[in-house]
Amino acid sequence: MTRIKCCGMTRVEDALLAAQLGADAIGLVFTARSRRRVSVAQAQAIVHALPPFVSTVALFMDDAPALVEEVIATVVPDLLQFHGGESDAWCAQFGHRYLKAIAMGEGAAALARLRDYPRAAALLLDGHGLGEAGGGGKAFDWSLMPRNLVQPLVLAGGLHAGNVAEAIRVARPWAVDVASGVESAPGIKDAGKLRDFIAAVRATDEGEGTP
Numbered sequence: 001m002t003r004i005k006c007c008g009m010t011r012v013e014d015a016l017l018a019a020q021l022g023a024d025a026i027g028l029v030f031t032a033r034s035r036r037r038v039s040v041a042q043a044q045a046i047v048h049a050l051p052p053f054v055s056t057v058a059l060f061m062d063d064a065p066a067l068v069e070e071v072i073a074t075v076v077p078d079l080l081q082f083h084g085g086e087s088d089a090w091c092a093q094f095g096h097r098y099l100k101a102i103a104m105g106e107g108a109a110a111l112a113r114l115r116d117y118p119r120a121a122a123l124l125l126d127g128h129g130l131g132e133a134g135g136g137g138k139a140f141d142w143s144l145m146p147r148n149l150v151q152p153l154v155l156a157g158g159l160h161a162g163n164v165a166e167a168i169r170v171a172r173p174w175a176v177d178v179a180s181g182v183e184s185a186p187g188i189k190d191a192g193k194l195r196d197f198i199a200a201v202r203a204t205d206e207g208e209g210t211p
């Protein structure tokens, strides 16, 4: 089964709908570089409303350690996600499980960086360029997704209900991650797009017999 992370939640009702529809994880963006940035209070309201067994992921991009520590202490996310130029040692300093995003904007050359994060719980390949923020709907060449890594791989960047089936067939990811493809505006999820996206992932799994 392909796991589904819906990122950039800012409203309790959107996060609850995603959970009800079968999302496995909810992403909360804390970096100031995002139009989906949430406050600690907003994030706490979302986390406390979620049913059990839905994971929460706190997203940062070259942010100060103090912000990461504050979010760990107050929001208590299950995982951290780092989108900038952070090193493996920097990401690991918090003693919290983390995902490291790899900017795939430069194509195959970016794959060399996948080996730089041995402590990451998973690697998230996103379509944006190095140094650019994610969440802008940029896809990359899914055939570049490696098959020989020990860590689980998350596919992100420009996914939506209309292309996620093809993306899964080509990239064979552990999980997919979506933000703008299920929105009506940054941080505002569209119920229909969310429903269609999750249904498309599940239909692909069923059609292919993905365990």
Ligand SMILES: O=C(O)c1ccccc1N[C@@H]1O[C@H](COP(=O)(O)O)[C@@H](O)[C@H]1O
Binding pocket: 007, 008, 027, 029, 031, 033, 034, 035, 036, 059, 061, 083, 126, 133, 134, 135, 136, 137, 138, 156, 157, 158, 159, 177, 178, 179, 180, 181
């Ligand atoms: O969502 C953001 O605003 C964001 C900001 C800075 C770094 C990463 C961000 N989002 C991540 O990018 C992926 C892909 O987004 P999209 O589906 O292409 O819009 C998203 O899932 C987040 O993990």
